[in-house]
Amino acid sequence: MASDTKAAAVRLRGVTKIYDTGVxxxxxxxxxxxxxxxxxxxxxxxxxxxxxxxxxxxLSAPSAGTVELAHRGALRPGSHRIGFVFQEPTLxxxxxxRDNVRxxxxxxxxxxxxxxxxIDQALDQVGLxxxxxxxxxxxxxxxxxxxSLARALVxxxxxxxxxxPFAALDEITRFRLNNDLLTLWRSxxxxxxxxxxSVFESVYLSQRVIVMTAxxxxxxxxxxxxxxxxxxxxFRTSAEYAAFCREVSSALAPSYAGxxxx
Amino acid sequence: xxxxxxxIRFLLPVVVLAAGLLLWEAIVRAYDIQPYxxxxxxxxLQTLVGDWDVLSQSLGVTLLTTLEGxxxxxxxxxxxxxxxxxxxxxxxxxxxYAVVLQVTPVIAIAPLLLIYLQQQTAVIVCAWIVAFFPxxxxxxxxxxxxxxxxxxxxxxxxxxxxxxxLFLKLPGALPYILGGLRIAGGxxxxxAVVAEIAAGSAGAGSGLAFRIAESGYRLNIPRMFAALLxxxxxxxxxxxxxxxxxxxxxxxxxxxxLGKES
Numbered sequence: 001m002a003s004d005t006k007a008a009a010v011r012l013r014g015v016t017k018i019y020d021t022g023v024x025x026x027x028x029x030x031x032x033x034x035x036x037x038x039x040x041x042x043x044x045x046x047x048x049x050x051x052x053x054x055x056x057x058x059l060s061a062p063s064a065g066t067v068e069l070a071h072r073g074a075l076r077p078g079s080h081r082i083g084f085v086f087q088e089p090t091l092x093x094x095x096x097x098r099d100n101v102r103x104x105x106x107x108x109x110x111x112x113x114x115x116x117x118x119i120d121q122a123l124d125q126v127g128l129x130x131x132x133x134x135x136x137x138x139x140x141x142x143x144x145x146x147x148s149l150a151r152a153l154v155x156x157x158x159x160x161x162x163x164x165p166f167a168a169l170d171e172i173t174r175f176r177l178n179n180d181l182l183t184l185w186r187s188x189x190x191x192x193x194x195x196x197x198s199v200f201e202s203v204y205l206s207q208r209v210i211v212m213t214a215x216x217x218x219x220x221x222x223x224x225x226x227x228x229x230x231x232x233x234x235f236r237t238s239a240e241y242a243a244f245c246r247e248v249s250s251a252l253a254p255s256y257a258g259x260x261x262x
Numbered sequence: 263x264x265x266x267x268x269x270i271r272f273l274l275p276v277v278v279l280a281a282g283l284l285l286w287e288a289i290v291r292a293y294d295i296q297p298y299x300x301x302x303x304x305x306x307l308q309t310l311v312g313d314w315d316v317l318s319q320s321l322g323v324t325l326l327t328t329l330e331g332x333x334x335x336x337x338x339x340x341x342x343x344x345x346x347x348x349x350x351x352x353x354x355x356x357x358x359y360a361v362v363l364q365v366t367p368v369i370a371i372a373p374l375l376l377i378y379l380q381q382q383t384a385v386i387v388c389a390w391i392v393a394f395f396p397x398x399x400x401x402x403x404x405x406x407x408x409x410x411x412x413x414x415x416x417x418x419x420x421x422x423x424x425x426x427x428l429f430l431k432l433p434g435a436l437p438y439i440l441g442g443l444r445i446a447g448g449x450x451x452x453x454a455v456v457a458e459i460a461a462g463s464a465g466a467g468s469g470l471a472f473r474i475a476e477s478g479y480r481l482n483i484p485r486m487f488a489a490l491l492x493x494x495x496x497x498x499x500x501x502x503x504x505x506x507x508x509x510x511x512x513x514x515x516x517x518x519x520l521g522k523e524s
Contacts, residue, residue, distance in 0.1 A: 058418070059417060084415065088411060090409065090412055092430070094433045094434075094436070104419050106429065107416065137515060
């Protein structure tokens with residue numbers, strides 16, 4: 001099921017996750033993400049959206065249901081189907097920026113001959129070319145996140161999974177990273193699944209926003225953000241943007257009902 | 263970057279030392295105390311220079327024992343921790359005995375070891391017994407303190423057990439291992455001294471601790487003090503060297519080795 005542009009890159013069918021403690025975290029969840037699409041999973045903390053991402057990444061196994069990833073045929077050496085960006089930068093503090101980005105190649109079974117070129121390219125894409133030899137502690141929070149993004153991109157993945165990557169950053173930095181991410185997405189044609197608890201971030205970035213219910217997480221509502229690309233600061237202040245945000249917010253409200261302090 | 267505060271911090275202990283020595287010297291002279299009761303600091307220094315041939319030879323013996331015990335403790339402690347990390351069953355089976363070995367006073371074990379082992383071996387084993395536990399427990403702690411997200415990342419990129427150990431767990435545990443080694447350095451000196459004293463009373467040996475015991479029998483108190491001074495200096499140098507190694511290895515990335523200004 002390969003070449004069609006409308007082909008699903010990720011397909012979840014009846015996926016549930018029940019932890020050993022008996023807590024039902026997720027599902028049942030059905031989800032199709034089309035190749036090249038930018039989808040946000042939006043929901044309150046603990047609704048299982050991060051769990052969904054870890055299931056797609058294969059970092060944990062579903063209790064029931066199936067997770068399918070589309071095949072793109074053989075991968076070139078050093079490539080990887082999935083890039084994952086965690087909530088924290090998750091860098092190795094003992095390694096330089098370059099060595100952190102090199103990690104996927106060091107762990108790969110087939111060595112990539114052009115590793116150095118690709119590392120430089122990835123660092124360039126996130127605007128960190130000059131900081132290749134710095135250590136993580138010498139970087140700001142936003143720059144660390146960029147390193148993390150470069151490491152995810154360096155293997156040229158089809159699918160980029162992002163787990164609230166910018167949640168801990170200040171607003172200005174977050175806006176800049178949002179814009180840079182959109183630019184990268186437009187030029188690299190990746191499928192992006194972006195987990196966030198920010199209505200504004202999800203509407204700004206996505207083609208489709210999926211609102212999840214409180215635990216166990218299910219799909220509560222779905223919105224197509226039809227605003228044209230490229231989006232920029234003008235979109236952030238437009239009436240259209242505000243309208244989408246209002247709509248999504250009201251769909252999200254029931255998920256917070258019954259939560260203390262909500 | 264030496265502030266007046268740093269200078270004072272360095273000067274104060276020196277002033278205290280000088281004042282203490284002066285007072286000691288003054289009391290010995292004022293009350294005309296005999297050297298076999300309490301030698302003056304000056305006499306201790308003279309003995310140190312005068313008996314340098316004997317004392318330096320003994321210092322060499324003790325330092326060699328300490329070094330051998332330390333290396334055995336470092337290798338043994340780290341190797342055991344790695345084994346425990348790979349196999350929980352092994353850890354459950356053996357860890358309690360490591361604790362037993364640690365909490366049993368080494369001075370009580372030393373005479374037994376001297377019966378069953380050659381003296382030279384027994385002394386090294388003593389140094390090892392005292393020093394290996396901090397290395398073992400610190401390394402274990404370090405190997406278990408790996409960042410969960412980084413672990414997930416290694417899993418995502420299909421890292422083998424060996425790769426995870428070499429590229430993730432060991433570098434992550436390095437600050438803990440170095441902390442353990444710093445304690446082990448001082449402890450292996452203690453172990454060596456304890457064994458020497460136990461062996462010395464059995465009538466053999468030529469390390470510094472043996473010199474102290476021997477000088478005690480002969481009421482050569484100034485030499486006792488001189489040997490004690492050397493032991494003390496050896497301990498300080500060992501600690502200083504290990505602290506330096508630790509600083510050099512960690513200074514680029516670990517919090518413990520960073521200056522206050524960053």
